[in-house]
Amino acid sequence: MANVAELSSEIGRAAIGPRFDEQGFSYLRKIYDEKQKHELALKLAKLLIKRESVCMQGGCYINDHSVIAKTIINDTAVKHGIIEVVDVILEECPWAIEFVDENGKNILHLAAEFCQLRVFHLLKSKLGFLTMTKIIANVDRKGNTTLHFAAKFDDRRQNKIHISAYKMALETHWFKKLKGLSPTHHLQFRNSDGKTANELFDDTHKQLIKDGVKWIKNTANTIMLVSTLIATMNFTAAFAVPGGYHQVTGLPIFASKTRDSQLSMPILQQHCFSVLAPLEAPVYLSRFHMDEFYFNLPLKYIMVGSSLFCSAIYTVAVFVQALILVNNGDFTTIGWCFGISAIIAAVILFILVYVDVMFPFFRYFGYLLFE
Template sequence: MTLIFYQSDLAISILESYPNLADKRQENGMTALNLLASKTFSFRSMWFATMDFVPWHTMKILAYHCIVPNEFDYETAGDVENPRDFNISKLKGALISKLISACDWIKEIDDTKQKHVAARKLAKKLIEKEKNWIDYPNCENIAQQKKNRVIDPLIQATKQCIIEIVEEILENFPHAANTVDDENGHNILHIAAEQKNLVLYDYLQKTVNHADRMMLDIDYHGNTVLHIAASQHYQGLSVFGPAKSMTWEVFWFKRVQDDCHPSFLYHRNYDGKTAQEVFEKNHIEMRKEAEKAAKDMNSGLMLVSTIIGSVNYAALFTLPGGLDQISGLPIFTNRTATERSDLQLFSYYIGGSLVAALLALGTQLSIQLSRFGNNEFLISLPFKYLLASTALFYATSFSVTACYQTYILETVFEKSFYWAMLISFILMIHVYIDSLYPTFSYMYEVIRHYLTYRWKKM
């Protein structure tokens, strides 16, 4: 079973030759499917969830989808104790593989995709060889110790947010959706709400039979699914900072609340607390951290907006070429039509930058004066941050364009400047996308949920 941790394709070949190994258990009662469910990053869903530099990550995803999965022919040759005797031959993609091997970056993505394909295929085969899913909740290890009770792979995969295993299990054993975690009485919808995984939660809502009934279940501590969603268990957005994490926490609580029965808002658990009270208690520190982080970041952006606005305001009164001493008009207005047109463009760029900087500064001032209540993190603060950052981006873009326009007016613009201008804009766009993608993605989910919820109510 240790081969599962290293080579899923080799494990498939062994399973084809020795099918009885699928239900064999280790001393602690773990099956091969349990071990596979612990390999979080062997599956595509978790690999996609990891986020680095957004434009670079987008290129990786595009390359991932363009790569064709290899088809393997597993032939047994030799003893099972010596895995090297297994001959794994690729039937397709030999030429493509040679081309891929020439680029280390593509080869790394190709290896990742082949690993994901093999892991899902192995999961499918292991699940198909299961005889009866009812055995899992009641099965204990050899020592019959309760503390070593075998974990149900469906519960385990749901906790790890491995959607591929969850899909395969529910396709083969739909009744397994009724499985309950022995530790706290959570069903798989409770666990998905606790993990705050939107893709997994939506899949279970649409796929599982009697999902509405499962939403009404209460765990061993009297908690509803809304109490569970109010926990601060989820860590997936911590890389984006406390402010963005707090926005997702508030949205997720609202998202689950709209799916629950209205009476759950007033239901108290065995500690005598409603879901709203649990949420507020669990997020006191996060809200304070989010407020501090948002104000600190906003202060820096306000300084940048002020500097850009001040520079462009001064530039309006110090036009390139200066002013005519007699008429008081800009010198370039008395020259050729091309120079007059270039001067107008310069004025437009400066004016656009000044307006955008003032809009950003006003929005940032509104953020700084916010009360940072829980409800403000839902839409108000993310929208203001998005508006302020976009306005600051345009202010910077117009300022850079005005700078290059000055070189044109002074007739010192060279062809090499075009490349410098192009590179600067490409870098600015990449930084803008990387900085605001999480917020754009969040606002999309908020709008999508709002429209879907209104449609359900109609």
């Protein structure tokens, strides 16, 4: 008990931490305090788990009110994805995998219910094939299988995600992932409410699908508007030759300059991407079924968003080349510095906006490919 008391006092002292705030580093102090409390709380949890494991080996009975049972099932370890604690419990007490809560839910049921992908991967790596198959096949007291828990949508999971279409894609991915591991007869297994997992998924995701459809259509309208403006502007500019035409010969004034031929390639590339961007329009013909949220709609979003981004970048490139052509590259040093700085700022702004908008769906495809 002395070790437990020492660790508890250390956790209390960690809340005080070094006096960063006296030096104007209150933000660093908060980070340091959180890190210290996390490390010390993990040490305390490991110590308690090891002590109870030793007690179990000595013949003591461990019930549902034990530290291990409450930590892994009733409280936070699995529900909040604290894999460090779950890992320690599985290392010290492999029998804890048999624990269930008052509703008959085991550790995998909770991981499926709260969409804890990291806990799921930890279980797959720690447990053997037979043990994993056994806990997947378990059913709780209300007749819910692991697939039922994955199918039921709850606002408590994915609560940090605000893009409804992205949330629906993750929900579909999670359901299909567990569907591939569940026994075949679980697909037709009905719970106490008389619903299969597929029926439960459709019923609980109706509002999320509506929100996802609304978000996709609004995004499609925005992309079509912006891409149409860019294409119209650049289509007009493509036939307005920089410098105009010679009044006698009728040829472009800068036709003899080598830079004039270099201008045509960025214009062509820009037009190609401008044409690809409105491909978001066929989304209105989509049925918006679960399978489309799984792959087709995220892929279309990435393609269209990337095309719009490239179109904007090439628009800047065309403008810069045309400006250099008209002035024959004759700029002052200040002009060059100002122009280059403006170009760099514009490109960085485009990249930041692109990453902010597209990152969730790139991350989603990372889940599909590597997890």
